[in-house]
Amino acid sequence: MTTTPTDYAPTARTVPSRARQRAHYDRETVHSILDQAYVCHLGFIRDGAPVVLPTLFGRVGEILYVHGSTGSRPLLGARTTDPGLPVCLTVTHVDGLVLARSAFHHSMNYRSVVVHGTAYQVTDEAECRLALDALVDHVVPGRSADSRPADAKELAATAVIRLDLNEVSAKVRTGGPNDDAEDLGLPFWAGVVPVAPAYGTPVPAQDLAPGIAVPDYLAAL
Secondary structure (H helix, E strand, C coil): CCCCCCEECCCCCCCCCCCCHHCCCCCCHHHHHHHHHCCCEEEEEEEEEEEEEEEEEEEEEEEEEEEEECCCHHCCCCCCHHCEEEEEEEEEEEEEEECCCCHCCCCCEEEEEEEEEEEEECCHHHHHHHHHHHHHHHHHCCHHHHHCCCCHHHEEEEEEEEEECCEEEEEEECCCCCCCCCCCCCCCCCCEECCCCCCCCCCCCCCCCCCCCCCHHHCCC
């Protein structure tokens, strides 16, 4: 029986040139950072120039799914490029603003993931539906079962690309400022300003039918 390795293998593209102690390759850290992010940035080369697009994504095991219209640039590249479209996908969380006594040592506490690989168009209808459910549930877990699935016309207008998690790394910074010893006595405030997402009270649609309550999975946010 084969088992999935605990860590992703570092490569020349996933080993940072600076602050290597912040790099992580374990799946638990990588998956956690990915699963808590709403937006990824997908980078690729189009007509000889770099393009980076913000978009939604979803994870199913060791696969990331990204969707768009059938005429979107990454989809066209994944469909027409053999053997697929070389991409770099990133996500980042900002957890704190790190204010040091010197301007040079100001920083941020963050968690990020970088994925290198080749993206392919999903052509199997069953996998496409699985991917679209994953995209919906990535934003709000449980939502795909509480909404109408895509019909044939909507599926025809929607494209999905997949990117396998093979060449992956995470990078994490925590803690306070790293001021130089000679600056510790300077009369400037230093420390961390925490940053965290906040959810407001769900606002019902104006045309919502009477009697439909806020679902438990939304109340849990």
